[in-house]
Amino acid sequence: MSDLTLKTLTHHHKSDKDIFFQIDTFISQLKRRQITGSNDVGMATAHLLVRFVSAARWTHIDSLISDLRLLGKRLIAAQPREFACGNMVRRVLALIREEIHGNNENGIDNKGLSSSSPLITSMFNLLSTEDKSIETANNEKKTGRDLKPYIIEGIQELIEEIRNIEDSIAGMSVEMIHENEVLLTPSPNSKTVLEFLRRASQKRKFSVLVTESFPNETEIAHAFAKKLAKAGIETVIIPDSSVYAVMSRVGKVIVGARTVLANGGCISASGIALACEAAKNHKTPVLAVTGVYKLSPLYPFDVESLIEVGNTGKVVDFSDKDMVENVEVMNPTYDYVAPENIDIYVTNIGGYSPSFIYRLVLDHYSSEDNKL
């Protein structure tokens, strides 16, 4: 059987079998890269979490928390570089902890207070984790089952958030883009960037340079350019090598992010770090458009471990015998962009400077779940 032993689920119950089936199917899909991209993975994880929470039965909320952590661990192990699953699980955990906390306040749940409270709890926890579990244990009877609808509702809101991300970010685009500006985007696979530009084109006239993103996303880049052109934007595809050369004429660089790390850096498709570096050299502003769900509480202590290495065959033609036999080739599919190379993050809850990201992270995650 699956090495996942969840206390809140039993193998005897039929609906539980179903959820086990779904978990394992999802894990193998992650492993096979059948689901990729933070949007799709985030969505799928959130849906799975809804089903999981609705199937789970618990007498103590802590058992649900530990089960969720275990589930998160497994999802992360299945594809350690698809950060969206870990993020979603952490978001849900934070949500549950907030609910518990809210109940602890005996219903004096006040919006202004709760937004600052995670920070306080986490500081508090540093010193006295034990106390807290006793505290929650006291609330056990009260908080047990009636939390379920709140949690599910919370996850539903999360799903809504992901679904509407493009809309809420794109709303800000008009303020960010000037008339007759030349923009450069090295991330053609980002739906958020596409919507951002499309929306702006309704009110502004500008042109966009799209990098070819060889070798992994060349086709996607072509499709992306077509979509932009269809929306009436003047679009040019440029080779990756000429990014530096055109930078002097570019007004803004717009990048998408796969995940935003707690230090304000981000992980994105390969080729973006080069564009950001060039932009920095030319003092060109770099805008990173991203949903809050892509925030991750991780720090890039070991950048290498965050970067997925893809198909070598895309760089070297496999039928080229001499290359295959004699040359060692690596094809990293992600890039790490340091915080100093990004000027502003445009998120669905507003624009933030990279140095402020840590604060957003604290708002959205509870620090005891950073390591699942």
Place this chain on the structure above:
Amino acid sequence: MPPKKENKKDKKGAAAEFEEETKFQAVVLTDSYQNRFRPMTLDKPRCLLPLVNAPLIEYTLEFLATAGVDEVYIVCCSHGDQIEDYIRESKWSRPWSPFTVQTVLSPESMSVGDAMRDIDTKGLIKSDFLLISGDVVTNIQFDKVLQAHRERKIKDKNSIMTMVLREASSMHRTRSKIDPGVFILDEATDRCIRYEEITVDSTPHIAIDPELLDESNDISVRNDLIDCHIDICSADIPALFQENFDYDNLRKDFVRGILTSDLLGKTIYTHIVNDSYASRVENFQTYDAISRDIISRYTYPICPDSNLLDSQTYSYQSGHIYKENDVVLAQSCMIKSATVIGKDTFVGDGTKVDFSTIGRKCTIGNNVVIEGSYIWDNVTIEDNAIIKNSIVSSNTIIKEGAIVQSGSIVSFGVIVGKGQTIPLDTKLTINEDYVDEQDDDEESSNRLVGSDGKGIIYCESDIESDDYDEDDDSIGGHNRGALNSLVSNFYQLNVSDVSIASLSQPRKKTRRRYSTTSVTTAASDLSDLEDEEEDFMREAQLSLDRAIFENHDLDIAALELNTLRMAMNVSYHEVRLATITTLHNHIFRLVLTDTLDVKSAVNKVHNRWYPLFSRQVFDRDDQEDLLQIVLDDSSRRPAANAAKALMYTVMSFYDNDVVEEEVINKWWNSDAVKASDEKTKELLAKWIDWLQNAESDSSEEESDDE
């Protein structure tokens, strides 16, 4: 029976019923019916041998999971019980497996053909299915291939099969260098027109029927494709195997047979991929190459860090280094690029590991050098040992200071003693049934593994490598120096093979194979071979005599001959010899009893039976051989009629298109004919004169016609 996906079905209800109709099935052939992986396959089936620390069959099943297959039948032959147990315990039998798995035991099958006939008998196949061998590693986007196949099927109702091939280059490391296939394709439609295997004993050229050139506009002859044995087959293929029960090999017999047969009118297409990876672990050379491909991530996303097995915990480090959890590395050891190290393995001080795979629970001592090697699970390598470009199987011990030189295979349970040197290309096993008898093995092997060692030389090794040196040259200018040393070493290891199940194959057969494929053979083997040939001659003549006297159908006679040929494993030359001898016995019997004169006797017999030769004579060399046999035969006959009979026979061959004119001319000018007696030459000379004149006339006429 694995559990069915009942949950799913309940939910879908009626929809599931409907889907039942279009379930996509796959047949996995786990047995290769070869013994290229001996001595390892003596203990374990090939598909369970580890490739980069995961059983080979996992890669195939992983592909089937992404290909959207609904039902998988795993056909097991040798070590079927082991495969069955493995599948039962694996994640593929769980309820959340993307397909249902069923193992089909077919222990009697001796070839792919037998397995297919077994499938047909069991009636498992309902619609188009995927036929794949259990050793395929691929990441192709199968939906595209399947769609192309379905579209072709609509266009061409007679298409029965699509072969998926990967474009490479002819000497590519991942392409098998044993019997590589040559595909002749119609450029416009990707239809396969001909298939030939470049075997060791075949001529270095391929004869193409000129008619083929008329049929299609552009054809391409390709010797650069990796045949990974992924075939989409229509449901009547098992039945075709049933009808033609002499088909054994999927390519050599079936594809070739279908394509050369005019009666069936079936077509076979190819799908050539050049953007994704596909190959097949056929022999040690491809084992090495594919391991390297997987480690260098050409097979992405099927890489070690995808953790194909649930229990695996590989993670990636730059430079293509993969490590599982709980690996203990000493401070001063050097793990160089392209290395895979399994769980609970310990690597000692000053040890260097380069381009190698190390399994689980291995203990590697201090100052060991491991280069380009595959160390499986539970291996102990003591201090100062050196292992280069070799495979070291599970549960083996390499003692202190031992040296395993390039190309060696150390099979399960072997112990290499202290300070011993295992020479190049040695195969060691502890299975006592397969020792080289000629050697005084006890002593020589003991000398090899040392007094504290355990293991003997697997008997094929030394003969094979010699054998292969020659084959090299015969394949034509294979420049060993151009290949890097490891590949060439593994290349030497490759074992040529016959279509015999790797199960309980009697030793005698292995021996015979050397005699047929190798030029340098010990005399003792030859006598063996001669016995076999004599048996065949007697049997074949009896069978043909029966056919002549009882006036059997031609097809039946041909089939009997073919069956005999395969049962005795003799070449076509012997078949021709037997046929000619029998036919001429009959002719001379007719002449001697004054039933007919020489001419009409020859014509009567040959006009009745000449179609036999169409199944024995394939190219010009065969034709020449046939004429030579006739000549030899006539020299043994009563002189009075021999020359005449010979002439009429050759005429009949010419008239019936058994032998081409050019071949006759060539033969006429050969030394053998010149050495024959005067009368024969005189008679033949007249006819050949006529032939040459007639030919020029007729060719003029023909050109006029056009």
